[in-house]
Amino acid sequence: QSALTQPASVSGSPGQSITISCTGTSSDIGGYNFVSWYQRHPGKAPKLMIYDVSSRPSGVSNRFSGSKSGNTASLTISGLQAEDEADYCCSSYTSTSTYILFGGGTKLTVL
């Protein structure tokens, strides 16, 4: 069981928007704006999509956005494209000694 909770899977049709949630506690997501999101295609290196809850690294499409409410962070992908089909994983700083926590990952299927 991962420290941060994500749904196992989500799906959407091309052009639609989807949202992936990532739930933690007040010691991590709820207490700090230090949530990151990663895109993982099988056999490829993970890619940083969002950091500090809602900031996008250079080169990441503005179709990807992040937000947070309480102990839950969210990644929203708008205008779904076939190439968005991948696993998405969240991470957060934690004030516990573990320092960094990850979610279990969510498989996005583009129908």
Next chain:
Amino acid sequence: QVQLQESGPGLVKPSETLSVTCTVSGASISRGDYYWNWIRQPAGKGLEWIGRSDTRGSTKYNPSLKSRATVLVDTSKNQFSLRLSSVTAADTAVYYCARDPGYCGGDCYDFWGQGTLVIVSS
């Protein structure tokens, strides 16, 4: 473009020391205020952060590993490595190396390797 590539033994016997290396290309490991990290993923489980080091030798580790992990940076080879001692079957995982660019408020990882599978078995 920065690239990271892990290399490792593939198979390690229980109680021995696991050693994996990450070769960095496309940039000098000694330039910039980066942290060099190791992260692993056991089969069917989520990612677990193992530890990090900068080029000055400042390190931080996940206490769940009970002081078994050591991250070393070798600027002369543009590599960094992980040593994990006294391994058990629970250490079987895909091991990833990753760079923390330093611009995130917490930690984040902008470049990753593709991962290397290490199996602990006799």
